[in-house]
Amino acid sequence: MDVTKHPIQVALIATPEATASTLYGMYDLLKAPGRDWALVTTGAPGDSLLAPMVVSADGQPVDAANGVTIVPDGSLADCPDPAVICVPDLFVAPGEALAGRFDAVIGWMRECFERGTMIASACSGALLLGEAGLLRGQDATTHWAYCDAMAQQYPGVRVLERQALVASGDGQRLIMAGGGTTWIDLTLYIISRLVSVDEAMHVARIYMVNWHDFGQQPYARLARASQSGDRLIADAQVWIADNYRQPAPVKAMIERAGIPERSFKRRFAQATGMSPLEYIHTLRLEDAKQLLEASGDSVEAIAVEVGYEDASFFSRLFRRKVGITPAQYRRKFGGMRRALSPGRAAHEVG
Secondary structure, three states: OOOOOOOEEEEEEOOOOEOHHHHHHHHHHHHOOOOHHHHHHHOOOOOOOEEEEEEEOOOOOEEOOOOOEEOOOEEHHHOOOOOEEEEOOEOOOOOOOOOOOOHHHHHHHHHHHHOOOEEEEOHHHHHHHHHOOOOOOOEEOOOHHHHHHHHHHOOOOEEOOOOOEEEEOHHHOEEEEOOOOHHHHHHHHHHHHHOOHHHHHHHHHHHOOOOOOOOOHHHOOOOOOOOOOOHHHHHHHHHHHHHOOOOOHHHHHHHHHOOOHHHHHHHHHHHHOOOHHHHHHHHHHHHHHHHHHHOOOOHHHHHHHOOOOOHHHHHHHHHHHHOOOHHHHHHHHHHHHHHHOOOOOHHHOO
């Protein structure tokens, strides 16, 4: 991008499925480069280097998913050649069919992308890029709860569920953030691409942004498989939920099921997408995460509590699956839980 030509236009798409907080949060950060750093350092605001514009398909107001009415600056036709198109998160269920709901937006996105526009999505907004066919053969990410659905709905997309930010496609013009507040990382990255890294750092310092350098895996719930339509496996899932701490839980499940080991493992994998052992590991690690947040027990004691005699193995497994060590997880989320606990004095928070 030629940073001498300012302000650079950035389009933010408003749909009924959008979350207003994400859309307007991105708008605020995009408006900051060139303006806010000057304000806090000299007392006078500078000129904004980016020109964010909220657009809806027809330019009419949109009642967003959280009930806030978004009044756009114009329609898609009023923004024919933006440097970047930003797709906020979509308030839809994982796996929900999107066909036919966004035809006008998808057509406009494709045309813009063919002309060289960068397209960025926050959270589940990446599903719209998949629906547009822009992610075939590309790396992608989305909110951890939507990764499985994205991989199933859009074959050929390489979903990197641990990543908080992914840039792919021709010229790395497809940029996707993971879940929750990773839209902040996304917006800073856009600023760094359109303006400069220094300006992105200025915005980060003003807004006191913490980069998601561990990715989104520490936030993910590992055991995402619901109870199966296979009654035998569903029964095994219910039983193991209360018995995964015991020694040799896979063997116990198989004996309880009363079918050959090979058949059980095959049916379990078909029903849940995991092997029985992997499923048990996810249950144990979710339990360990709760204990690390809420208790002061040692990592060794927690390992034993959830069913691991070897604390070193537990720590290695935890890091591989969660993305950070048990000690790092406790520092990150234990303090948050304590700060949010009822009855804590205001002066103790922070």
